[in-house]
Amino acid sequence: MPELPEVETVARGLAQRVAGDIINSVWIGRKPEPLKSPARKIAALLEGSRIANVRRVGKHIVVDLEEDGQKPRGQWIVHLGMTGNLVLTSPDQQVPKHTHLIAQLASGRELRFVDPRRFGRLSVHRAESAFKAPGSEPLDVDFESFARLFRGRKTPIKSALLNQRLLSGVGNIYADEALFRAGVRPRRRAAKVTREELRRLYEALRKVLSEAIAAGGSSISNYVDADGEEGLFQFDHRVYGREGEPCLSCRSPIKRVVIAGRSAHYCAHCQR
DNA sequence: AGGTTGACCTGGACGC
């Protein structure tokens, strides 16, 4: 579920509420799938740490941890996968099914990682080897660097947008939405997209992502933010999930095709 | 080397 705007929303919400709090103890479920680091390493780094900050890198939530004297201690990295969420609750809230980790905070609250499909991943990094995402942040990268990412790539432009080693944080919804707004068909070979089209794509992607962040994430389903509240938001999907419905510009039906195993939505009339 | 496919999971929506 969560792409860049959703992860940003969760991270911001948590940063506001838990920065400065201390993790007293950690419970980790028995199913090992969501853990990239061993459970005892995760627990060891988290327990006794103060949460300095919570932020987003690509689709990852980075929890910066520090010692008492503000000395950096390491990072707790949370990837939400398709269905994961990191929720701040009071301990008397019922623990939902598929809760894989609970961090008890000194303030008396709990930070819980819940993920039914278990595609999410948890890991820890020591302070010496800080986490780094391989791709460029779409909201930070300049146009020349953005354009360079696609040079010589025969893969469909849609697949290139989703490639996290190129761009960090773009997922299926916002890739489709950006391509629609730029007027570029998802199956076009990345290398063949003209400079002018890339310029439109660059602007469209930034616009779509920042609008979605401003709206607090996507409206597509039961997405909830760090408080466990439904995102109020209404970000308009113009193509995603609108197969067969009329294009909002030209009324021709939105098409859905599969590209590299992911569904892609576009308007055959407006996108070339 | 670089691109595409299946596997990994659970659950909700839909058709019969």
Next chain:
DNA sequence: TGCGTCCAGGTCAACC
């Protein structure tokens, strides 16, 4: 109600 099928916002390893 129940069962089967399809679909899902992500990412890898394995394949060509």
